[in-house]
Amino acid sequence: MILKQLVYLVALAREQHFGRAAEACAISQPTLSAAIRQLEEELGITIVERGQRFRGFTPEGRSILDHARRVLSDCEALRQEAGALRGELAGRLRLGVIPTALPVVASLTSLFRDSHPAVAIVVQSLTSVEIQRRIDAFELDGGITYLDFEPLDRVRKVPLYREDYVLLCPDDGRFGRDRISATWREAAELPLCLLTPDMQNRRIVDAMFRSVGCVPRVEVETNAISNLWAHAGVGAWASVVPRLLVSQYGAPPGARALTLTEPHGSQRVGAIIPDRVPASPLSTAFHAAAEKAGQTVLSEHQGRS
Numbered sequence: 001m002i003l004k005q006l007v008y009l010v011a012l013a014r015e016q017h018f019g020r021a022a023e024a025c026a027i028s029q030p031t032l033s034a035a036i037r038q039l040e041e042e043l044g045i046t047i048v049e050r051g052q053r054f055r056g057f058t059p060e061g062r063s064i065l066d067h068a069r070r071v072l073s074d075c076e077a078l079r080q081e082a083g084a085l086r087g088e089l090a091g092r093l094r095l096g097v098i099p100t101a102l103p104v105v106a107s108l109t110s111l112f113r114d115s116h117p118a119v120a121i122v123v124q125s126l127t128s129v130e131i132q133r134r135i136d137a138f139e140l141d142g143g144i145t146y147l148d149f150e151p152l153d154r155v156r157k158v159p160l161y162r163e164d165y166v167l168l169c170p171d172d173g174r175f176g177r178d179r180i181s182a183t184w185r186e187a188a189e190l191p192l193c194l195l196t197p198d199m200q201n202r203r204i205v206d207a208m209f210r211s212v213g214c215v216p217r218v219e220v221e222t223n224a225i226s227n228l229w230a231h232a233g234v235g236a237w238a239s240v241v242p243r244l245l246v247s248q249y250g251a252p253p254g255a256r257a258l259t260l261t262e263p264h265g266s267q268r269v270g271a272i273i274p275d276r277v278p279a280s281p282l283s284t285a286f287h288a289a290a291e292k293a294g295q296t297v298l299s300e301h302q303g304r305s
Contacts, residue, residue: 003075005039006068008032009047013065014139017054073138077280083118084281090118093282096131096143097123099225100163100201100241101269103248105144108160108271111296112289119282128200135274142286146200147268149207155272156279158290164266165205166246166257168232168239175258183262188214190238193231196221205240208265270294 011021012032022029040047047061048054057065076091083090093112097105102125109121126134128150131143135155147157167182169175169190175182188209194216195202209216220231228239233252246257271290273283 003072005035006072008035009039009065009068010072012036012048012054013057069138073280077278080281088118089116089281089285091282092120092122093286094122094139094141095124095286096126096134096140096145098128098131098143098145098200098269099125099195099223100245101144102225103244104161108144108289108293111293112286115289116285119285127198129198131272135272138274141280141283142271142273142290144269144271146204147270147272149204149267150200152272154275156275156287157270157272158287158294159268159270160290160294161244161269162266163242163244163269164264165208165240165260166243167260168229168241168246168251168255168257170232170235170238171254171256172235179258181259181261184208184212184260185214185262187238187240187260188212188216191217191219191236193220193222193228193237193239194218195225195228196223199223201242204265204267208260208263211263211265 008021008025008027011024012018015021015024018029018033022032025032036048043064045060045064046058047064049056049058049061080089080091093116095105095109105123109123112119112121126143128145131140131145132152132155134140135143136153144160145152146163147159167187167190169182175186194205197203197206206216220227220237222228222231225241225245228241229245229249229252231237232239232241232255235254240260241257243257243259251257271286271293273279273287276283279287
């Protein structure tokens with residue numbers, strides 16, 4: 001068994017297609033297929049369901065895939081540890097970030113870079129469910145996500161800030177000019193643009209509406225946080241957004257932000273890393289940067305909000 005066979009296997013699981021997996025590994029498709037067949041012969045089990053197209057993994061194959069991911073993760077951690085022993089941590093820090101936390105992620109990554117300038121940083125906007133899945137699959141070194149509303153498994157957490165919510169609504173006088181807040185019941189009566197139901201932020205917002213016995217008038221759904229901001233600026237819709245978004249970018253022209261009350265709701269957002277022993281050097285370094293960010297830079301964002 002050689003590591004390349006495991007690399008090809010994990011690539012096939014990621015791409016779900018022999019051709020794309022081969023392209024990702026910079027080899028031909030016959031080379032990839034032959035390597036996986038050789039691995040099957042060596043282990044004496046069938047790993048991949050055979051067919052004209054990729055049909056998935058056998059139950060035994062899924063077990064082997066879990067081991068392959070772990071082995072490759074340990075090899076990468078070994079390279080990182082060697083670099084740290086030479087005095088400079090290197091590699092790629094892979095982060096998954098929920099869309100509502102994107103306005104503050106640069107504050108954290110800049111702190112990380114100050115201590116580890118040789119590390120390249122990859123930030124992906126992902127749902128909370130996808131962040132958990134990719135951490136479990138050894139595809140992320142860490143993430144920024146909600147800590148409380150839906151359970152997290154097999155991770156270590158660092159609280160960063162609390163997310164609370166405002167109503168971005170057209171400045172057309174439907175609320176008095178002196179109003180600085182609106183209730184969730186009032187928000188439910190407006191035509192709304194909200195995130196799609198696969199986003200945990202949307203599930204949180206829906207729960208807030210349910211808590212006051214209301215069903216919101218959702219006319220536009222989007223998976224991009226920037227679209228919430230944009231739709232509130234054209235006069236036809238209102239949006240429920242994290243206060244942090246308005247703190248960072250302001251209200252769009254022609255709109256204003258009202259604090260949502262009755263009830264006041266907030267959720268903890270924080271950094272997570274895989275809870276594994278030993279932890280990879282990159283994950284450990286990200287954890288340290290998150291602890292520092294929670295005490296300094298991100299508290300400034302919280303204060304402005």
